[in-house]
Amino acid sequence: MATTPEVLYQSLFAFVVLFILARIMGKRQVAQLNFFDYIAGITIGNIAASWSLDEIRDLHAIIALLIWTALSLIMSWLQRKSHRARLLIDGRPTVLIRNGNVLDGNLKKAKLDIDEMMLLLRTKNAFKLADVEFAILETNGTLNVMRKSDVEPLTPKAAGIPVLSEREPRVLIVDGNVMEQSLDRSGYTKEWLYGEILKQGAKRFEDVFLAQVDSNGSLYVDLYSDPQKEPQVKEKPLQAASLKKIQADLENFALETKNPEAKALYTTCSQQLQEVIEKVGPYLKG
Incomplete structure (x- = not known):
């Protein structure tokens, strides 16, 4: 049976050996974890398993677990605090493809073969080497890919098409x-919301399980039960809700624009529409 100093020495020695082996084995991705963290976790689990099976003494198991946990935390702290420590522990990212050319030497350093590199490329939807301008293997084993400009999907920005900026959807x-x-906060009213759920088959708010509005004013509605037939929507409440929505939109436009003349115009129109709503509101009930 090993003595307590022997357990201390063996744990420290095993930790160092395990770290060296992890660095030698390279940057293979294991569930997005640093490879050393992964095998250190396995080792800690094995110590706990041996302890639970009475294969080692309680004191020795506690010492070993504390040492492995403390050393792992110390390494994690060093990685956060020191750039040199990060380079020593994690190494550097490895460029596998530059200017469309596969760097054979770096591929060997990363201990990857062509099939493994192609597998990593396919996870990034890059099936053709001819489409890849740059690819770098990160220190955690993930591969990041930059495609060539002529095969990138056309975006509205590249095409010069103005688009409305997206805002946070709200439940x-x-x-x-x-x-x-x-x-x-979304800038809409209860009247507008009621009119929108009426269009989608609800008769009251209590019929709705979930409703979410996006930045374009489109409302997603999920009802507790799907309607079996087309709902009989009352036109008057819908018209009132539509007027309220327009009035809310005008207020939003006034808040968002930086043009003083446009702001004043939107504000005036919103006030005038509010007066109209107050006058015709009693006729649009029921």
């Missing part, structure tokens, strides 16, 4: 309850 109804604060 407006959960379990039949209207999220008042979220509704206020």
